[in-house]
Amino acid sequence: MIRVRDLHFxxxxxxxxxxxxxxxxxxxxxxxxxxxxGKTTLAKHLNGLLKPTKGSVEVxxxxxxxxxxxxLSRKVGYVFQNPEHxxxxxxxxxxxxxxxxxxxxxxxxxxxxxxxxxxxxxxxxYEDRTPYSLSGGEKQRLAIACILAMKPRYLVLDExxxxxxxxxxxxxxxTIERLHSEGHGILLITHDMELVLRLAERVVLLHDGRxxxxxxxxxxxxxxxxxxxxDKPEVLLxxxxxxxxxxxxxSELVKALAGDGE
Amino acid sequence: xxxxxPQRDSLLSSLDPRVKIIGTALGIxxxxxxxxxxxxxxxxxxxxxxxxxxxxxxxxEQLALMKPLLPVVIITxxxxxxxxxxxxxxxxxxxxxxxxxxxxxxLTFLLLMTTSQRELILGFVKLGIPYEFGLTISIALRYxxxxxxxxxxxxxxQKSRGWEIEKGSFITRAxxxxxxxxxxxxxxxxxxxxxxxxxxxxxxxxxxxxxxxYDIRMRRRDYIAMGIIVILFALSLYARYGLGIGHVExxx
Numbered sequence: 001m002i003r004v005r006d007l008h009f010x011x012x013x014x015x016x017x018x019x020x021x022x023x024x025x026x027x028x029x030x031x032x033x034x035x036x037x038g039k040t041t042l043a044k045h046l047n048g049l050l051k052p053t054k055g056s057v058e059v060x061x062x063x064x065x066x067x068x069x070x071x072l073s074r075k076v077g078y079v080f081q082n083p084e085h086x087x088x089x090x091x092x093x094x095x096x097x098x099x100x101x102x103x104x105x106x107x108x109x110x111x112x113x114x115x116x117x118x119x120x121x122x123x124x125x126y127e128d129r130t131p132y133s134l135s136g137g138e139k140q141r142l143a144i145a146c147i148l149a150m151k152p153r154y155l156v157l158d159e160x161x162x163x164x165x166x167x168x169x170x171x172x173x174x175t176i177e178r179l180h181s182e183g184h185g186i187l188l189i190t191h192d193m194e195l196v197l198r199l200a201e202r203v204v205l206l207h208d209g210r211x212x213x214x215x216x217x218x219x220x221x222x223x224x225x226x227x228x229x230x231d232k233p234e235v236l237l238x239x240x241x242x243x244x245x246x247x248x249x250x251s252e253l254v255k256a257l258a259g260d261g262e
Numbered sequence: 263x264x265x266x267x268p269q270r271d272s273l274l275s276s277l278d279p280r281v282k283i284i285g286t287a288l289g290i291x292x293x294x295x296x297x298x299x300x301x302x303x304x305x306x307x308x309x310x311x312x313x314x315x316x317x318x319x320x321x322x323e324q325l326a327l328m329k330p331l332l333p334v335v336i337i338t339x340x341x342x343x344x345x346x347x348x349x350x351x352x353x354x355x356x357x358x359x360x361x362x363x364x365x366x367x368x369l370t371f372l373l374l375m376t377t378s379q380r381e382l383i384l385g386f387v388k389l390g391i392p393y394e395f396g397l398t399i400s401i402a403l404r405y406x407x408x409x410x411x412x413x414x415x416x417x418x419x420q421k422s423r424g425w426e427i428e429k430g431s432f433i434t435r436a437x438x439x440x441x442x443x444x445x446x447x448x449x450x451x452x453x454x455x456x457x458x459x460x461x462x463x464x465x466x467x468x469x470x471x472x473x474x475x476y477d478i479r480m481r482r483r484d485y486i487a488m489g490i491i492v493i494l495f496a497l498s499l500y501a502r503y504g505l506g507i508g509h510v511e512x513x514x
Contacts, residue, residue, distance in 0.1 A: 049418050069421040078422040085412075086419040088444035098441070102424030132448065146423060 001025055002046060002076075002154060002185070006055035009041060016041050017209045020055070024154070026185045028176070030196040030217070033206035034229040039189050042206065043156045046187065047076040060153070074103065077152035081159045083143035087131035092123065092142060095131050099150040117149035121175050137168025141175055154185040161195060173199065194233045197221070197248050218246050272318030274376040278484040279385025281491070286373045288495040293365045295498060299354065301508035302361045309368050317376050327371045328364055335360045354510065379403065384478050393472050401457070409450065416445045 004022035008015060017038045031039050044050040045057050048064040048071075057064040059075045080086060089095040096114045105113070118124055121141035126134070131142060140160060147155065157176065161169040176199060180186055190196060196203060196217065203220035205213035207228055213220060225232055239247040239256075247253040274282065289309065296302055313319045342356030343349045377385070383396035417427075420441045427438055480488075501507045 044418070047422055049421065068426065070424040070426045073422055073424045078419075080415070080419040080422070084448060085416045085445050086423065087448075088441050098425075099423040102426070150424065 001060065003058040004042075004045070004055070005058075007042070007045060007052050007057060008054035009038075009045070009050060010053045011041075015209060017045075020211050022204065022211070022214070024185055024187065026153075026180075026183050027201050028180050028186045028188060028199050030188045030190060030200035030203045031206065032190065032193075032196060032203060032230065037206040038209040039206055040158065041209075043078070043158065043187060043189055046154070046156055047078050048072045049078070070102065073099070073150055073152065075152055076154045076156065077147035077150060078156045079143050079147050079158065079160065081162070083139040084132070086143060086146060087139075090130060091127065092118070092129050092131055092134075093127040095142065096145050096149050099146055103150060113149045113151065117145040120148055120178065121145045122171065135168065137164050137171055140164060140168070140172050144172075144175060148179070152184075154187065155179065156187045156189070158189045159191070160188070161190075161192060191230075193225075193231060194235075197233050197236065221246070270318045270376070272316065272376065274312075274317040274372065276483075277376075277487055278478055278480050279377050279381040280389055280478070280480070281484050281488050282373050282377055283382075283385050283389060284488065285491045286369050288491055289369045290366055292495055292498045293362050295502045296508035297355070297358050298508045298510050299357045299361060302358060302365070306361050306365045306368070309365060309372070313368065313372050317372055319372070319375055323375075324368065324371070327375075328367060331364060331367055335364065338363065351510075374403075380476065381478065384474060384476070387472075388478065405453075408453075409446070412449055413442060413446050416442050416449075419445075 002022070002024040004020055007017055007020040007022075009017040020042060022042075031043065033039050041050060045052060045064065046059065048057075048067060048069045051065050059072060062072065062075065064072060087095055089098060093114055096117055097110050100110045100113045114127075115124075118126065121144050123138065123141055123145060126138070126142075131139065134142060144155075144157070144160070160172050160176065164172065173195070176186060176188070180199075188195070188199060200217045202215065203213065203217050204211060205220065205223075205228060212228070213223060221232060221236055235247060235250050235253055238250075239245055239253055242253070242257060244253055244256045247256060293302060293305060296305070310321070310324060313324055314321060338360045339353070339356040342359065343352035346352030346355060374382075379400050383393070383400055386396040386399075387393050425438065425441055427435055429435075430438065502509065
């Protein structure tokens with residue numbers, strides 16, 4: 001369990017995060033808020049890249065102030081927004097193996113994990129390709145595989161679908177769904193409300209460095225989101241107008257309406 | 263944006279950039295004339311005081327700027343006596359080169375810290391240097407903080423994969439740096455490519471002769487400052503070649 005208690009973080013004498021409490025288990029939590037609201041700063045506390053100025057962050061009982069990022073990387077995997085910021089090896093295999101090797105695992109285990117991680121993101125058979133030669137969606141999935149191979153229980157995904165076309169975005173979404181069903185806790189940083197609606201069970205909303213909402217996704221979308229610079233997905237409005245109520249996608253809405261007609 | 267130049271009220275900031283560019287060049291030339299620490303050290307201190315009183319740059323700021331050079335300075339002072347005999351002379355030259363290096367850096371910083379980017383380019387162009395050259399310099403300066411932030415971000419990404427730069431011998435650590443250098447190189451090349459497209463799409467190089475929105479003019483104080491700089495440089499030439507001060511013979 002990830003346990004954040006009264007987290008404050010100041011940068012250059014300016015408080016960027018204030019009084020944040022957060023508990024997280026094996027669920028999909030969307031972390032949303034305007035640019036500069038502190039989403040990435042909060043997420044970087046979970047694997048120790050940033051340490052709290054006040055308060056504490058605990059991951060499965062480990063206090064992040066007492067452990068290095070490398071130690072915490074076994075627990076919390078952080079997939080950065082731009083996958084190219086991590087690729088430096090000649091082949092996909094070596095790229096994915098980098099993390100497990102850093103953990104000091106033996107080569108048999110490393111190979112096993114690379115195979116498993118590449119299968120999890122549907123990149124089997126890519127072992128000998130060069131990371132930079134992959135398409136945008138493949139790069140994003142490879143970045144996830146690089147982190148997965150370290151078998152973290154929790155995953156932080158920073159804007160995983162931004163800049164991808166529909167098909168590539170879909171394959172990333174399916175990967176996230178599968179990881180969740182396998183028991184990973186996932187923190188999704190995003191501006192994409194359709195993605196939140198589709199994937200999240202719970203939403204944490206940050207505003208000016210404070211947590212202003214933390215609850216189920218249905219409840220989140222009943223807030224007046226304009227106050228926070230966010231927009232409601234149109235399918236939700238359609239659901240309201242047609243009397244169906246809360247739906248997560250157009251196909252769900254269509255199904256509900258077709259069911260009514262019968 | 264521009265890493266060195268905070269707006270400040272000082273005599274040096276108010277001078278024409280051409281005067282400061284020539285002054286910096288002659289200052290560097292003057293330290294090349296001498297190889298005796300007895301002359302170089304006072305010259306160095308003189309430039310520090312110029313920075314403090316005429317440039318309005320506090321001693322703390324100047325120290326902070328020169329701090330990154332400390333390793334090079336120490337290596338220079340240590341290595342010269344080892345490879346050059348007699349050792350006393352080696353030490354002498356070690357100190358000479360270290361002080362020259364520091365003075366060189368100090369003068370360059372003084373120029374950058376008292377001149378805005380726009381004035382600096384304008385100064386170079388009015389002195390006859392092609393505009394492309396000035397633009398290249400300013401782009402390079404502009405990207406220092408950007409690349410710094412980028413390398414921090416890449417390091418964070420690799421740390422999240424269990425990468426630890428603190429562990430291992432010097433060679434292991436140097437090899438580990440490839441995990442940062444390669445993504446940094448790729449991102450820099452991409453940025454450079456995008457920048458060149460952006461420049462061309464805004465008509466860069468469309469006309470041979472550029473005009474400027476803001477112009478610079480030499481005022482009376484600029485001519486006076488220029489005169490003082492030239493006289494000081496002439497005096498240092500005379501001291502070195504006329505009076506033979508400040509030069510120690512190399513003895514083999």
